[in-house]
Amino acid sequence: MTEKWKSAANRGGGLFSAPCRFGGAGFTLLETLIVLFIFGIVTAIAPPALFPLEKKLETVHFLQGMEEDLFRAQQHAINRKVPVAFQYKWRERGYELNAEDGSFFLYRPLPDGVEIEPGNMGDFRFLPNGNISRFGYMYIHAGGRSYRIFFSIGRGRMEVYEDD
Template identity: 35%
Template sequence: MRSSSKGFTLLEMLVVLFIISLGVTLITPRILSGGKGSREVAFLQGFLHTLRRASTLAIAKGKVVTFSIEPGQRTYGIEGEKSVPIPLEVEIRGEGGERLGRRFAIYFMPDGSATGAELTIRYGDRTWDLMVNPLLATVSLREVK
């Protein structure tokens, strides 16, 4: 006997909700900021996401995770993963962290701490200060007016 079903399963509804929320998450920043600002927002969101992910990975894997910036290659990322390009309009300067030649590294520890760092990010005519708290490995960003 076949049961006739005239509705959606919970799994189908969850998949649809996930797809809708993913679309809203990706599209909303572009709509709200528009034009050049959307490139700034997209870069900053990606940069912050990668830093926060490095912290989460360190705790989850129980080992040190390295976030690095390669000025010569104009890339950033988590060691062992694909690097992300830094737009030509972006200038990043850092204090704290660790310098290995020209490379700038921030280490996230499995106990939830980090080496800490202060970065200044300039994108066109706008500037932001980014801080990585060494005790809590939290990442904060504020625009410099």
């Protein structure tokens, strides 16, 4: 073996490892503490930056859940040939879907920070043919943003718009 490889083997390095600065001892306590300090600062700064994203995702999840609940109520009305009523419960901070024959019931509370302004859609029905009993707007305020749900006449279609 050459002198270079013998000295690397004697210092604890293998054939494919580079020699360490401090004789194969690894990192010093000071270097490790500096890295942990930097890691601590980054982890302390990152979560507050993610809070707005969490609120937006919570709002999107609520809107998707509400849309799915309304589609499920509409499908129940069509399949069972029975009207399904939507009622906004402002005192209980939630909404209720209820079939007139008692075959379907759903109550969904509103998450914190979400407000519903029912407009003219505080209560309506999905008729047995899937149509909606009236058309109009409902507003949802969450996370500093406003969303408008438009219920169109006809097959009970609804669309969600984000208001500026």
